[in-house]
Amino acid sequence: MKKHLTIPISADEIKRLHVGDSVLLSGVIMTGRDAFHKWIHDVFINKTIPSTQEDLDILKQIKPLLDEGLIYHCGPVVSGLDSKQYHFVAAGPTTSVREEPYQADVIKFLNLRGVIGKGGMGQKTLESCHEAPAVYFHAIGGAAALIAESIVEVLGVHKLEFGVPEAMWIIKVKDLPVIVTMDAHNASLHTTIQERSKAAVDTLLT
Amino acid sequence: MRDYTNELLELIRLTSTNLPKQVEDRLKAALANEEPGSAAQAALETILKNVAMTRKNSTPICQDSGTPIFYIHAPAFIDRDELTRQIRTAVELATKQSYLRPNAVDALTGTNTGNNLGDDFFPTIHFQTSETDVLTIDLLLKGGGCENVGAQYSLPDDNLKAKRDLDGVRRAALDAVYQAQGEGCSPGFLGIAIGGDRGTSYLASKEVFLRDPDDKNLNADLDKLEDQITTEANQLGIGPMGFGGKSTVLGTKIKTAHRLPASFFVTISYMCWAYRRHKMIIIGAKTIYE
Numbered sequence: 001m002k003k004h005l006t007i008p009i010s011a012d013e014i015k016r017l018h019v020g021d022s023v024l025l026s027g028v029i030m031t032g033r034d035a036f037h038k039w040i041h042d043v044f045i046n047k048t049i050p051s052t053q054e055d056l057d058i059l060k061q062i063k064p065l066l067d068e069g070l071i072y073h074c075g076p077v078v079s080g081l082d083s084k085q086y087h088f089v090a091a092g093p094t095t096s097v098r099e100e101p102y103q104a105d106v107i108k109f110l111n112l113r114g115v116i117g118k119g120g121m122g123q124k125t126l127e128s129c130h131e132a133p134a135v136y137f138h139a140i141g142g143a144a145a146l147i148a149e150s151i152v153e154v155l156g157v158h159k160l161e162f163g164v165p166e167a168m169w170i171i172k173v174k175d176l177p178v179i180v181t182m183d184a185h186n187a188s189l190h191t192t193i194q195e196r197s198k199a200a201v202d203t204l205l206t
Numbered sequence: 207m208r209d210y211t212n213e214l215l216e217l218i219r220l221t222s223t224n225l226p227k228q229v230e231d232r233l234k235a236a237l238a239n240e241e242p243g244s245a246a247q248a249a250l251e252t253i254l255k256n257v258a259m260t261r262k263n264s265t266p267i268c269q270d271s272g273t274p275i276f277y278i279h280a281p282a283f284i285d286r287d288e289l290t291r292q293i294r295t296a297v298e299l300a301t302k303q304s305y306l307r308p309n310a311v312d313a314l315t316g317t318n319t320g321n322n323l324g325d326d327f328f329p330t331i332h333f334q335t336s337e338t339d340v341l342t343i344d345l346l347l348k349g350g351g352c353e354n355v356g357a358q359y360s361l362p363d364d365n366l367k368a369k370r371d372l373d374g375v376r377r378a379a380l381d382a383v384y385q386a387q388g389e390g391c392s393p394g395f396l397g398i399a400i401g402g403d404r405g406t407s408y409l410a411s412k413e414v415f416l417r418d419p420d421d422k423n424l425n426a427d428l429d430k431l432e433d434q435i436t437t438e439a440n441q442l443g444i445g446p447m448g449f450g451g452k453s454t455v456l457g458t459k460i461k462t463a464h465r466l467p468a469s470f471f472v473t474i475s476y477m478c479w480a481y482r483r484h485k486m487i488i489i490g491a492k493t494i495y496e
C-alpha cells in the first residue's frame with residue numbers, strides 16, 4: 001500500500017516509516033546537490049568561508065521552508081530560463097553518496113526530516129536519521145519525466161550561478177513517488193541487499 | 207556535402223526521448239517477473255510509466271542525457287570536419303531545446319559550458335569508413351551514474367580467482383555487477399570487452415551497445431557466456447535500483463579485441479535501464495531512423 005505524506009512531516013510520522021515502504025510525497029521541497037551542500041557546510045556549518053549578506057538572505061529564506069522538510073538530490077533539466085517562466089522538464093534523482101561527508105550535519109543544521117535521492121547513503125547519515133529523526137527516500141533513478149509531472153510549480157531559485165543542475169530550486173510537488181530505503185530505526189535496505197548479494201556472489205565465485 | 211544538422215537534431219531528439227522497443231520489452235518482462243507489492247515492482251512500474259510518457263510528450267527519458275557518443279560510417283564523399291561541425295551545432299540546438307541537459311563540465315574549474323560542447327571528446331565522435339554510399343550515424347547517450355560503475359580488470363586476478371580464460375571473464379563481470387549494486391540504475395545491460403589495451407578495451411565495451419539487444423553472438427562460446435553472465439548476475443538479488451529483486455541485468459554483450467601477449471584486460475561498461483540508442487541511415491536524399 002502506498003502512503004501519502006505531506007511536507008512538513010512530523011517526527012512521529014517519520015518514525016512510523018520503515019524500509020521498503022512506498023510513499024507519495026506532497027508539499028514544498030528544495031533541490032540541492034554538491035554545490036549546495038558544500039556551500040552550506042563551508043559558510044554556515046564549518047564557517048571556513050565568511051558569509052556574505054547574500055548568503056545570509058538566502059539562508060533566511062530557505063530555513064523555514066526546510067524546517068521538518070526535505071532536500072532533493074536532483075539536477076533538473078529546466079526550460080524557460082530566458083523568460084524566467086521556469087518549468088521542470090526532467091527531474092530524476094542524482095547519486096546521493098557524494099553528499100555523505102556533509103549530509104548528517106546538514107540534516108541537523110536545517111532540522112530536515114529527510115533527503116530524497118538515489119543509491120542510498122552511508123553509516124554517518126543513517127545514524128543522523130536515527131537521531132533527527134529522518135529518513136532516506138529513494139526516488140526512481142532516471143524516471144525523470146514522471147517525477148517532473150509531479151512537480152506542479154517552480155516557486156523560485158537560489159544560486160543559479162551554480163549552474164542549472166546545481167542551483168537550489170524551490171519546488172512544489174504532488175504525489176512524488178519514492179521508496180523508504182533508510183529509516184529512523186537504523187535499518188538500511190542498501191546494507192541488507194549488499195550483504196545478501198555478497199553471499200550470493202561468493203557462492204558463484206567459489 | 208549537404209547540411210545534415212536538422213536530421214542530426216531529430217536523431218538526438220529521438221534518442222533522448224524514445225526508448226528502443228527491445229529495451230522496453232525487456233523491462234516489461236522484468237516487471238511481470240517481480241513479486242507483487244515489492245519495491246522492485248514499484249520501481250519497474252514507475253520506469254515503464256516514465257518511458258511511455260516521455261515517448262508521448264517528446265521529453266528526455268532521464269534528466270542525465272549523458273555523454274553523446276556518435277558512431278559514424280561515412281562514405282568517401284563526406285567531409286569529416288564539416289560533419290563534425292554539424293554534429294556540434296545539432297548538439298547545441300538540442301541542448302537549447304531541452305532534449306539534452308548541459309553536461310560538459312571543465313575538468314579543472316568545474317564550469318559547465320552550458321551548451322554541451324566541450325573539447326575534442328565532448329561530444330564523442332568515432333569515424334569509420336563506409337564501403338558504400340550510405341551514411342550511417344549511431345547515437346548512444348551514456349549516462350554518468352552507470353558510467354561511474356564501469357570497471358576494468360587486469361587478469362589474472364588472485365582475489366577473484368580469475369584466470370586468463372572465459373571463466374575469468376565471468377568472474378570479473380559478476381564482481382562488477384556486485385560492486386555496482388543498484389547505483390548504475392539497474393536493471394541494466396553489460397557491455398564486455400576481452401583484450402585490447404586499457405583504452406581500446408573501454409571503447410570496445412561501449413561499442414557492443416550498438417548491437418541489437420536481441421541478436422546472437424556469432425561466436426558460440428561467447429553467446430553461451432553472455433547468457434550465463436546475465437542469468438548469474440540476476441541470482442545476486444540486487445534488483446531494480448538495488449531494492450532487491452530478480453531483475454538486475456537484462457542483457458550482456460561481449461566483444462573481443464586483440465591484446466598484447468603481456469596484457470589481458472576485461473572491461474565492463476554498464477548501461478542503465480535508460481539505454482538510449484538510435485540509428486540514422488542516409489541514402490541519397492532519404493533519411494531513415496531506426
Ligand code: SF4
Binds near residue numbers: 092141269350351480
Ligand atoms: S544512470 Fe542512467 S537512468 Fe540513472 S540517472 Fe544516469 S542516465 Fe539516468
